[in-house]
Amino acid sequence: MTLANPTSSLRNYDFTTESPALWSQSLQKIKDKGHVGIRTRVYWGEHESSRGIRDFSKSPRLRIERFLTLAQDIGLNVELEVKLAPSREGFPQWSHELDNQAYVHLGVSDPSLRLLSTPSFYDPDLQEGFLEFLSDLEGIVSLYRYPEGPVQGASLDIRMFLGDQNAFASEDFACFLQMKYQRISNLNRRYQTSFNDFSSVLNGKGWRVMMDRRPWLAFYDYRYCRHSLLKEFRDSFLRHEVVQKVFGDRVHFEVSQSEPKFLDIAMDPVFLETSGAQIYPCTPGGLSCPAGATAYRVWNHLEQESKRQDYTVGFLPDFDSVAVGYRPALVVVGGAYLSSPAFRSLLKYVEEGGTVAFPFGLPKYDENLNYHNWRMSPGRRVLRDQHAELESFHAGRGVIWTGTKPPPVDEKLASRLLQIRDAVSQLDREEQ
């Protein structure tokens, strides 16, 4: 077991949630535990009660200068994290009335299916107000930067917008759709629709039609355009002088990459969203979709059963695709489509000797409707029981099992998928 070195770690400490009378005592405790510094959050909404009226010194709880001085006196470094968060503290009250609103899931405190309407990063008014706030913040923080002060750096976290279910609110959304398809006829061909132009896709029921025609592709395109849009806005936001001054290039919008891990069951994530530790259905524009509902229900079941039956479940393509030594088969839950990165990971895994089972059938198409080439040759083995049937194929040094009769989606799904995994793993071992 490796223990983290406490002297090299930063401790999270939100000064605004604690009584100012206790700051000194708390900071000293942190120092005494061997930490070299703290990471503390700055919430825009807390400091701006009315538009343009900002409080960094009047309310004792918000006196950031006093706090930074205390940290310096005690000998702690400070990392500031400005976080746009879907909470009362995250945004000033005036911004809740702006026209452009993002829809985000409520997070761990609320497992309901509801979406929370919050100000959108794509609203020009919001950005203008936020830049003014940053300008004021910079006026203070610049006096406390290392080496004169304790502030080692600052970062901005805009990851909440990665889960925005209303990215259509930005007019630029259609541009990214156009960048992908070039011409509307290409999109119409792919979705079997008859839109006149890209903006009409986002009008009224356009996306509904796309979701009904090709659900997987509509969800993939939504996520692709949303991600591209946020990246574009992040990049243009970074070009503002004040943003550069406060954050340098530390504006986070990517979810931290998790280490690749061994999985027993992997799911296609396109219909699902991650918000903290919670998984929600992806719902572009708040629209419902039967395929999305099924994916959400299956995920909930597999995730809950994983604790009871002691197996690991996660999303493609975040699995350890290095097949070194013996491993039981990886069971993949998905449909006929798979993203290119997921396809590449699985192909690599199989070619290196891994076994993959697709009980619900072999994925055939990627996000551009290109046909997957699994480079398979017939394996002539069949796994059959009263609930499911799979047949095997050789691919590279590995084996692919594909379902010809999928298992029923019911309370025993997790158990059946594990049975399939054990059975195909056993057959592969015998053949070797």
Added chain:
Amino acid sequence: MNLSERYHTPPLSAADRKALHLSLGFGDFKFFLAESVDGILYRVSRFTGLESKTQLGVKSWEDCESHRKQLPAIYVNHRVGFPVVNLEARTLWEELLPHPFRELSASVEMMTAPSDLKQDFLRLVESVKRFDASLAQEELSLVRFGGKGGGCPLLFHYFQGKRLRVGTKDELRVLADRCSSGQWGPADLEAHFGSSVAFFEVPLPEGGNPLVRLADGLSEATAGHFQASSVPELQL
């Protein structure tokens, strides 16, 4: 020190929220819940207190009826896509009640089995409204819900009838204990906070349906609270 700073409380953490929900009596309530959007079933769960287990084999409300056995069941349908709520417009009880009760309202399409469960819920909605109105008349209210150990005492802050925040911190438990036992009266609370403070104790006897218990407890608390600057003696 600014008065609003003296009674600033951090928002409820996940642990606080769990303690609150347990003290509200939802720790042993067993029921089935089916949630759909536009009639498409997104989630069916069997709740045992605050823990839920998903029911993948239940494909419809009719299925739910046969799977629930003797347990109460609630079916909720959001008719026009996923419901969108505004942070500013969220009511007090949306923040306090556990899922799924926090998002139910009289306007949500809902069926229950047995059918009188819906009546229990609507009664709770009314009690909550009245209690919320009582809180809104005060600037500051200390509320303690009954149950083992008094659950999680909360401090509510309203300004001109509009809720600014609700939160908790360790010292509130001590204050609530003193008020409950009669050690502290209105003047003590006022001296502590530097402002008039209403104290509400919501009695929640154990056992039975928590919707009914909470509705009764809130009604009783609404009628019997003390207000720091206006009621001379503690009557609990």
